[in-house]
Amino acid sequence: MPTLVTISGNLRDAYRQIQPGTMLHADELMNARRTSTDIQQSGFYTADGIIYFRDGNTPKIAITREEDNLVLRHIDEAFAQLTATRKYLPGPREAQTAIHATRTEIFDLTKLSLKDFDKQDIKREYGSLEISTTEYGSLNPEQRRLAERVYGRGNDFIANMAMLKQEFIHGIIVYVLNPKSVWKEARESPIGQASWLCNYSINSNFETRGRFVNPINSIRGVPRETPPSPLSPPTNFRDTQKLTFTRDPQPSTPPPPPPPGLTIEERIAALNAPPSIQQYLRDHPHEIIRYEKGNGLELD
Numbered sequence: 001m002p003t004l005v006t007i008s009g010n011l012r013d014a015y016r017q018i019q020p021g022t023m024l025h026a027d028e029l030m031n032a033r034r035t036s037t038d039i040q041q042s043g044f045y046t047a048d049g050i051i052y053f054r055d056g057n058t059p060k061i062a063i064t065r066e067e068d069n070l071v072l073r074h075i076d077e078a079f080a081q082l083t084a085t086r087k088y089l090p091g092p093r094e095a096q097t098a099i100h101a102t103r104t105e106i107f108d109l110t111k112l113s114l115k116d117f118d119k120q121d122i123k124r125e126y127g128s129l130e131i132s133t134t135e136y137g138s139l140n141p142e143q144r145r146l147a148e149r150v151y152g153r154g155n156d157f158i159a160n161m162a163m164l165k166q167e168f169i170h171g172i173i174v175y176v177l178n179p180k181s182v183w184k185e186a187r188e189s190p191i192g193q194a195s196w197l198c199n200y201s202i203n204s205n206f207e208t209r210g211r212f213v214n215p216i217n218s219i220r221g222v223p224r225e226t227p228p229s230p231l232s233p234p235t236n237f238r239d240t241q242k243l244t245f246t247r248d249p250q251p252s253t254p255p256p257p258p259p260p261g262l263t264i265e266e267r268i269a270a271l272n273a274p275p276s277i278q279q280y281l282r283d284h285p286h287e288i289i290r291y292e293k294g295n296g297l298e299l300d
Contacts, residue, residue: 011213018221023047053190059182088192127178
């Protein structure tokens with residue numbers, strides 16, 4: 001049986017190093033974490049494809065498996081668009097095919113009873129589904145479907161909630177674009193995004209607003225025997241010891257001093273990062289410079 005490995009890098013460079021069709025999805029990663037504790041403290045880009053779209057008058061999210069993940073299928077084009085504009089615009093016909101694929105699941109954003117993040121989300125684009133690891137029986141049917149799509153189905157979901165509780169994680173969050181944002185942004189065509197599953201330090205939250213595909217993260221899959229093309233150098237040196245290179249890495253230069261006159265909270269707000277990343281940076285302010293550098297952010 002092929003051996004799964006963890007490869008670090010930005011989404012494009014890491015994905016080039018694995019065999020297509022072997023990248024793990026969020027539910028597969030959660031199931032694997034029950035027996036492979038070494039991957040509990042790694043954050044992963046996941047194989048789940050994210051497509052936001054309008055269905056008549058209803059804003060929805062479609063979550064695909066890897067074979068219909070349009071960001072991964074067109075990784076170079078999607079990576080360029082996501083890093084430049086923070087959204088990927090797939091071809092309309094291809095998007096419709098992926099949305100209606102057999103293994104794609106569609107969720108009505110208006111039925112998820114999402115909570116807003118007014119304080120952290122300046123543009124009020126995001127919503128969150130909060131899931132208790134012990135009282136998940138209170139989820140409505142649409143919420144429960146989404147929770148099990150991410151964290152495992154049936155008995156796997158129950159076992160994974162118990163695993164998180166054992167690690168003193170009492171609540172997890174699935175972050176999505178809120179209905180108003182999808183209604184506005186997807187008015188002309190569907191929007192493609194990447195996705196990632198956070199490590200246990202960030203409560204194993206799941207992000208379906210994967211605009212930030214440039215920072216160093218991990219993926220898990222079967223490695224290629226020979227990568228298809230040379231890797232570009234890493235853009236974030238948070239964890240250089242775990243990166244896979246085609247050549248010896250050059251030592252990173254020390255990050256520049258923080259811009260004068262900005263508080264930590266102002267610098268975090270300027271990143272317009274997802275709420276879970278914002279909270280991580282509040283807890284680890286020394287990482288702010290690295291995150292700014294990794295996303296190419298320039299502050300005046």
